[in-house]
Amino acid sequence: MALNKPYLDIPGTTIFDAEQSRKGYHLNQFCMSLMKVENRARFKADERKYLDEWPMSEAQKAAVLARDLNRCIALGGNIYFLAKIGATDGKSFQQMAGSMTGMSEEEYRHMMISGGRSPEGNRYVGEDGDAQAHRQPQGAAGRAPRGER
Amino acid sequence: MARITASVYTSHVPAIGAAIDQGKTGEPYWVPLFKGYDYSKQWLRDNKPDVIFLVYNDHATAFSLELIPTFAIGTAARFTPADEGYGPRPVPTVIGHPELASHIAQSVIQDDFDLTIVNRMDVDHGLTVPLSLMCGQPDAWPCPVIPFAVNVVQYPVPSGRRCFMLGQAIRRAIESYDEPLNVQIWGTGGMSHQLQGPRAGLINAAWDNRFLDRLIADPEGLSKMPHIEYVREAGSEGIELVMWLIARGAMADVAGGHAPTVKHRFFHVPASNTAVGHLILENSQ
Numbered sequence: 001m002a003l004n005k006p007y008l009d010i011p012g013t014t015i016f017d018a019e020q021s022r023k024g025y026h027l028n029q030f031c032m033s034l035m036k037v038e039n040r041a042r043f044k045a046d047e048r049k050y051l052d053e054w055p056m057s058e059a060q061k062a063a064v065l066a067r068d069l070n071r072c073i074a075l076g077g078n079i080y081f082l083a084k085i086g087a088t089d090g091k092s093f094q095q096m097a098g099s100m101t102g103m104s105e106e107e108y109r110h111m112m113i114s115g116g117r118s119p120e121g122n123r124y125v126g127e128d129g130d131a132q133a134h135r136q137p138q139g140a141a142g143r144a145p146r147g148e149r
Numbered sequence: 150m151a152r153i154t155a156s157v158y159t160s161h162v163p164a165i166g167a168a169i170d171q172g173k174t175g176e177p178y179w180v181p182l183f184k185g186y187d188y189s190k191q192w193l194r195d196n197k198p199d200v201i202f203l204v205y206n207d208h209a210t211a212f213s214l215e216l217i218p219t220f221a222i223g224t225a226a227r228f229t230p231a232d233e234g235y236g237p238r239p240v241p242t243v244i245g246h247p248e249l250a251s252h253i254a255q256s257v258i259q260d261d262f263d264l265t266i267v268n269r270m271d272v273d274h275g276l277t278v279p280l281s282l283m284c285g286q287p288d289a290w291p292c293p294v295i296p297f298a299v300n301v302v303q304y305p306v307p308s309g310r311r312c313f314m315l316g317q318a319i320r321r322a323i324e325s326y327d328e329p330l331n332v333q334i335w336g337t338g339g340m341s342h343q344l345q346g347p348r349a350g351l352i353n354a355a356w357d358n359r360f361l362d363r364l365i366a367d368p369e370g371l372s373k374m375p376h377i378e379y380v381r382e383a384g385s386e387g388i389e390l391v392m393w394l395i396a397r398g399a400m401a402d403v404a405g406g407h408a409p410t411v412k413h414r415f416f417h418v419p420a421s422n423t424a425v426g427h428l429i430l431e432n433s434q
Contacts, residue, residue: 006377007304007376007377007380007381010348010380010381010385011347011348012346012347012348012349013343013345013346013348013380013385014345014346014385015304015380015385016302016303016304017303017304017305018303018304021214021303025214028209028213028214029213029214029215031209032209032213032214034234035210035232035233035234037232040234069345070346070347073345073346078209078302078303079344079345079386080208080209080302081209081213081214083208083209083234084209084233084234086234087233087234087235088234092164092167092421093163093164093344093421093422094164094421094422096344097343097344097345097349097350097422098349098350100345100346100347100349101347101349101350102347108349108350111350112350112352112419112421112422113178113419115352115354115418115419116341116350116351116352116418116419116422116424117343117348117349117350117351117352118351118352119351119353119356119381119382122348122351123381123382124381131346131347131348131351132347133347136347138347
């Protein structure tokens with residue numbers, strides 16, 4: 001009998017379970033290496049060369065180079081590990097979290113000060129909340145292409 | 150014998166630690182948050198314990214994917230604040246209580262909870278931010294601290310039910326320790342927050358406040374809440390709240406004693422990406 005995974009129908013959310021962890025093992029361990037100051041320096045000096053020391057997939061390496069955290073997560077990354085890349089770049093956790101929504105830093109910060117993202121419409125895939133796939137990217141970046149104000 | 154006199158619950162948002170360390174607590178963004186802990190700092194000065202048993206989670210700091218213990222108890226004499234990528238927080242070294250920690254480990258394992266025993270471990274913001282919130286910026290923490298790390302990074306994390314029962318076992322362990330120590334148990338993490346994906350920034354204040362209500366008055370019922378409700382309602386990282394049930398399970402009323410006194414309750418949105426909740430519950434004397 002298959003494992004019960006009741007968390008697959010939450011929009012805009014990837015649960016870091018054993019399957020994701022297995023996929024992302026080397027990606028996450030690469031992130032972990034950035035906790036050492038000398039490794040941060042080596043990575044910054046030549047990112048591609050440093051990544052090539054790790055048995056990661058090409059897609060994982062490309063996602064890291066692009067700082068595409070959503071893609072990193074889809075490929076098995078976990079946010080607490082990926083945060084080490086952000087720390088290396090001098091980014092705050094809020095900047096990292098915001099980058100996954102498509103909003104500008106200011107738009108995301110404003111959403112948080114205004115009470116955060118509402119759970120309404122964002123509990124199940126198929127509702128109409130702002131975290132649903134058909135409403136990405138969020139913020140001004142997404143409204144114009146969708147013809148919204 | 151040793152006894153648990155009180156439990157403290159608080160979020161452990163890293164940005165709070167950064168605000169304290171960088172002298173930003175007086176900025177308008179942070180003032181309302183720190184005001185919520187003024188009472189708590191005085192309360193802790195007035196009710197200084199001999200030991201704090203501090204339940205928290207490691208955020209890919211001491212534990213990478215090489216090793217993922219579900220429950221890990223720190224039995225070392227000291228624990229160094231970790232470099233999480235921004236350099237270590239400028240806070241005191243955490244002094245442990247190896248004798249009590251080892252006693253608790255032995256008792257709780259014999260009570261069917263398979264703890265991992267850790268004799269070398271750096272501690273991250275999950276442990277040091279609650280200490281900073283409750284103690285400010287002292288030269289040394291007010292008492293020894295036993296770190297108790299729970300895996301809430303890789304799913305599945307332990308159930309609320311399991312955490313609640315573990316708290317009860319910890320209470321039995323502490324009460325079987327001969328020395329008359331005054332022990333506080335702290336549960337940290339939460340409240341609603343999500344740090345990943347297009348749903349990042351989720352906050353559910355109504356749900357959080359119901360959680361606080363039930364933690365006070367109906368912890369047994371609350372402990373039966375399944376993981377999926379935490380994730381759906383309080384965000385993927387809101388699952389940290391299961392750790393509060395460990396501290397709550399260690400309170401006297403769960404073992405047939407009197408209901409605890411609510412000394413303080415505070416809720417604030419936001420700290421960075423997160424809703425901040427805080428409670429102090431005292432056991433009746």
